[in-house]
Amino acid sequence: MIELFYEAGTLVATGSSTLPEPFVWDGRTRQWRAPASAYRETVLGLRDAGVPHEDRAAAFEKVPLESRVAMEPRPYQREALGAWKQEGLRGVVVLPTGAGKTAVAVRAMERVGRSTLVVVPTLALLKQWYSVLQDAFGGMVEVGLLGGGYHEITPLTVTTYDSAYIHAERYGDRFAFVVYDEVHHLPAPKNAIIPRMLLAPYSLGLTATPERPDGGHELLPDLAGKIVYRRAPEDLAGTYLAPFELVRIPIELTAHERFDYAQAEAVYRDFLVKHRLPMRSPEDWQRFIMVASTSHSGGREALLAARRRREIREGAMRKGVTLETLLRRHWDDRVIVFAKSVEEVYALSRRFLIPGVTYETPARERKEILDRFREGRYRAIIASDVLNEGVDVPDAGVAVILAGSASRREYVQRLGRILRPREGKRAILYELVTTQTGEEHTARRRREAFA
Amino acid sequence: MLRSEHVMARLQRGRLVPHRLSPGDDRVLSVAAELCDLYAANVGSPRANLERELASSEGELGPGLDARRGFRIVRALSKLLEERAGWGVPTGSDPYTLRTRIFELAAALPEPPASERGLLEAPTREDVLSQVAVETGVENPEATMYADRQGAQLLAEFDRPSPETLVRRYNVAQIQGVLYSARDLVVDLAEGSDARLVFHYVKLLGLIYELEPVSGGYRLRLDGPLSIFGATRKYGLRLAQFLPGLLLTSPWKLSANVDWKNRDAVLELDSEKTGLESHYLGPRAEREAGDVREAFVRAWDRAKDTGDWKLRRGAEILPFPEKKTALVPDFTLLNTATGEIVQLEILGFWSERNLVERVALLREAEGRGHRLLVAASERLGTSQEALSSAVDGGIVPFKERLPARAVLSALA
Numbered sequence A: 001m002i003e004l005f006y007e008a009g010t011l012v013a014t015g016s017s018t019l020p021e022p023f024v025w026d027g028r029t030r031q032w033r034a035p036a037s038a039y040r041e042t043v044l045g046l047r048d049a050g051v052p053h054e055d056r057a058a059a060f061e062k063v064p065l066e067s068r069v070a071m072e073p074r075p076y077q078r079e080a081l082g083a084w085k086q087e088g089l090r091g092v093v094v095l096p097t098g099a100g101k102t103a104v105a106v107r108a109m110e111r112v113g114r115s116t117l118v119v120v121p122t123l124a125l126l127k128q129w130y131s132v133l134q135d136a137f138g139g140m141v142e143v144g145l146l147g148g149g150y151h152e153i154t155p156l157t158v159t160t161y162d163s164a165y166i167h168a169e170r171y172g173d174r175f176a177f178v179v180y181d182e183v184h185h186l187p188a189p190k191n192a193i194i195p196r197m198l199l200a201p202y203s204l205g206l207t208a209t210p211e212r213p214d215g216g217h218e219l220l221p222d223l224a225g226k227i228v229y230r231r232a233p234e235d236l237a238g239t240y241l242a243p244f245e246l247v248r249i250p251i252e253l254t255a256h257e258r259f260d261y262a263q264a265e266a267v268y269r270d271f272l273v274k275h276r277l278p279m280r281s282p283e284d285w286q287r288f289i290m291v292a293s294t295s296h297s298g299g300r301e302a303l304l305a306a307r308r309r310r311e312i313r314e315g316a317m318r319k320g321v322t323l324e325t326l327l328r329r330h331w332d333d334r335v336i337v338f339a340k341s342v343e344e345v346y347a348l349s350r351r352f353l354i355p356g357v358t359y360e361t362p363a364r365e366r367k368e369i370l371d372r373f374r375e376g377r378y379r380a381i382i383a384s385d386v387l388n389e390g391v392d393v394p395d396a397g398v399a400v401i402l403a404g405s406a407s408r409r410e411y412v413q414r415l416g417r418i419l420r421p422r423e424g425k426r427a428i429l430y431e432l433v434t435t436q437t438g439e440e441h442t443a444r445r446r447r448e449a450f451a
Numbered sequence B: 001m002l003r004s005e006h007v008m009a010r011l012q013r014g015r016l017v018p019h020r021l022s023p024g025d026d027r028v029l030s031v032a033a034e035l036c037d038l039y040a041a042n043v044g045s046p047r048a049n050l051e052r053e054l055a056s057s058e059g060e061l062g063p064g065l066d067a068r069r070g071f072r073i074v075r076a077l078s079k080l081l082e083e084r085a086g087w088g089v090p091t092g093s094d095p096y097t098l099r100t101r102i103f104e105l106a107a108a109l110p111e112p113p114a115s116e117r118g119l120l121e122a123p124t125r126e127d128v129l130s131q132v133a134v135e136t137g138v139e140n141p142e143a144t145m146y147a148d149r150q151g152a153q154l155l156a157e158f159d160r161p162s163p164e165t166l167v168r169r170y171n172v173a174q175i176q177g178v179l180y181s182a183r184d185l186v187v188d189l190a191e192g193s194d195a196r197l198v199f200h201y202v203k204l205l206g207l208i209y210e211l212e213p214v215s216g217g218y219r220l221r222l223d224g225p226l227s228i229f230g231a232t233r234k235y236g237l238r239l240a241q242f243l244p245g246l247l248l249t250s251p252w253k254l255s256a257n258v259d260w261k262n263r264d265a266v267l268e269l270d271s272e273k274t275g276l277e278s279h280y281l282g283p284r285a286e287r288e289a290g291d292v293r294e295a296f297v298r299a300w301d302r303a304k305d306t307g308d309w310k311l312r313r314g315a316e317i318l319p320f321p322e323k324k325t326a327l328v329p330d331f332t333l334l335n336t337a338t339g340e341i342v343q344l345e346i347l348g349f350w351s352e353r354n355l356v357e358r359v360a361l362l363r364e365a366e367g368r369g370h371r372l373l374v375a376a377s378e379r380l381g382t383s384q385e386a387l388s389s390a391v392d393g394g395i396v397p398f399k400e401r402l403p404a405r406a407v408l409s410a411l412a
Helices: A036-049 A075-086 A101-112 A123-137 A161-171 A216-223 A255-274 A282-294 A299-315 A317-329 A342-352 A363-375 A408-418 A438-450 B026-041 B047-065 B070-082 B095-107 B125-136 B163-179 B195-204 B225-229 B236-246 B284-302 B352-367 B384-392 B404-411
Strands: A002-007 A010-014 A024-026 A031-035 A053-055 A090-094 A116-120 A143-147 A150-152 A156-160 A177-180 A202-207 A227-230 A244-251 A335-338 A380-383 A398-401 A427-434 B009-012 B015-018 B085-088 B154-158 B182-190 B208-214 B217-223 B252-260 B263-270 B309-313 B318-320 B325-327 B331-335 B341-347 B371-377 B395-398
Touching: A002 A036, A010 A036, A024 B225, A031 A036, A031 B225, A036 A053, A075 A090, A075 A101, A075 A227, A101 A116, A101 A123, A101 A177, A101 A202, A116 A123, A116 A161, A123 A143, A123 A156, A123 A363, A143 A161, A156 A161, A244 A317, A255 A299, A282 A299, A317 A335, A317 A342, A317 A398, A317 A427, A342 A380, A363 A380, B009 B163, B015 B163, B026 B047, B026 B070, B026 B154, B026 B163, B047 B070, B047 B154, B070 B163, B095 B125, B163 B182, B163 B236, B163 B252, B163 B263, B182 B195, B182 B236, B195 B217, B195 B236, B195 B284, B195 B325, B236 B252, B284 B341, B284 B404, B318 B352, B325 B352, B341 B352, B352 B371, B352 B384, B352 B395, B371 B404, B384 B395, B395 B404
Parallel strands: A002 A053, A090 A202, A090 A227, A116 A156, A116 A177, A143 A156, A177 A202, A244 A427, A335 A380, A335 A398, A398 A427, B015 B263, B341 B371, B371 B395
Antiparallel strands: A002 A010, A010 A031, A024 A031, A143 A150, B009 B015, B085 B154, B182 B217, B182 B252, B208 B217, B252 B263, B309 B331, B318 B325, B331 B341
16 A cells, blocks of 8 residues: 655655556665655645555645635626636736735635645745734634744644745645745746645746746746736726826936935946946846945945935935825825835835835734724824835825836736726826936836836 | 855865864964964954954965965955854844834924034934933943944954864865755665764754665765655755764765755765864764673673573664664674574664664664664663653663563573
8 A cells, every 4th residue: 555645845656566657766764755746746636547546745634615705706807817717726816916816716625625835035924914804704614824933833834935835834734725935936946945845736826927037937827826816907907907098207316415426426337437337227237236245346335326326316405305295195095105224114104104115014013003004093104125025005195106127027017006996086196317427328217017 | 154155165176175174283273373362352342343354364374375265265264263153132222222213203393403513403323312311321322233234243252263173174075065055875884883973963864865785894885855756955954054963973085975066966075084173062862872791791791601592792783764763782792502683783872762762763674573672771861761662662661771581581
């Protein structure tokens, strides 16, 4: 009789002299071994062939999950779920930000009804999923967290890709279902090993933008399942996503800032010219950092100048004043302000006495701030990158980007924050761009990406 | 341990040369000493303060060490010092309650709190803050509202190392940093090295080994469960943690396959040439067992009659691959009349689990035709009950010292 065991991210079989692929004979420990991800096909294979076997690997359990939050699924959510079921409860669903991917996942969890692991890219999303799952299933099951200082494993656990990379081999037998939020992170070389360590026969990947510049999306079918359903923002705009208005406000540097900026700019440009470094893409920037941090001379100065240049651009005095004006104009409209750095968030929070949300904010306080913002008890909040990538802030009428990078993904997803459907709402997105600096170019590239 | 951005190594014809500082160089030592001073002087001040001073010191101290990488060296040294720091909370009042009240009051205003008092006499930022000050008795709410942030934490304690210790730690940490990207590790353990210690760390870190006898010792190949499906860097961190364990013994040679910035590279070390020192204390069991073993050798030498049995230091490793461990006997007993060989292991500090494992290994060894004795001290364990049931399984118990006759009667 064949017995299956789970062992540190792998599936070990005993009681048979040969086993089919992907099992290999591991001479190091004298066992047949396969990646844990082979569990589904192995068990189905043994079952179909009528081979007697004992499954000592799976440690997951049935969990009766029924959401307490009553919500009629939108038609496309229902379709997405149907397509995913059709493919054997495995696959990737692509929906634009703001279209309610989380709701699809909650439905899928109800359908599977077994121990579930949710993997997310950031601590902010970890906290966000915690509060969604707590709202939906809190009465039935304890929601666990792994990562960001939490280490509580329950039949419904949320973790980050980083923590899963480290710990999946310890808990990979406990979950029947795994949800990968922002699944475009999964094909990264480091993350790609996570699914291999999990037995989970069922999986669901969620994203608005599955494509990766490195071509890694071609690995997705193997890692999380193929794309079973896909809708673009255009498909849903108008009907399900609120229309919005984009307002760009140019900010001129003060004379003093201009002088500082020119100095820093000169040092930085000199270095680029000297080392013949182009600066057209995020990869070029990575390359600059690498060259400068290993350069024989002037590298550190170039790095400092680049940082200074950025600081001036992002921290321009007039930006602060303009923000004050915007807050006054939209004091009744629920404003969310995006700052680039954590320090800037706290400085502005002190200055305008409105709550700041960053990755440092503890899970409970974060939920409280966002709940109060939702209820209208707080009129505005300031956030750093923490609210990127699908972190849910419903009903923000106005968003202000103080400074962002040219990354297309970031821009589209930030836009998504205010594209939450709400009756009669016309969202406004302000972008404060410093003139005569690189930011102008950045902003143009962003809008082109969206057009 | 360093963060990846602190790790520096040169690639020379496929071989990696991790960055190292000379512990005898006065310039290096004075930079190390200054950083220690900086930490020590900041005990009682907020973290943000320390970080600011460290940032400016990297510009001042760095170039003197190395024109281009000096600032990274300084950052790496401060990271290692941070591991010796303890942090405390700065204030008695609760910043969370304070700021929540500030935000509530501000949000209740009909328009955003004005930064300056104007002609219209709209409520100002100052008004909100002073109202909170009155309500809570906190003198300066603005300064305290985010006092629970990491940067506001106070450096409560700092375990100051000598500059030499810091530099030695740096040199090991750089090699560990290279090992983060290692896919496997091969160690040639030469005669005289403590294989038991090595296997202690192999097991502790959940690594998988392959053991092969080679001339003059053993070759140990280390990686992890998933490595068999293709090389992975997943176990690099554990291989890095293994290194200081290995440094507790010698002689050995080490070679690791490293995925260095997407290029194949090799890291090689020779215990006789590294001049490296471990910062691990070593397993407690080993420290305790050393004395017991020496005492046993003396007792054996003094014993009047040991029959035909001769005692030798153990030089063998009995691998138990299925159990992912190996047994390293302390002594080999040879019967000169019959030629029979018995291995003897003396346990240091043991737990109930150790004993259960040992009893299983005894059985397994017997099945393979090895004869093995395991002796455990009543004093160095936690549970007398566990010991007495282990005795039924073949473990030889003793009190303070293991007497020769206890072994001889077990041999009989």
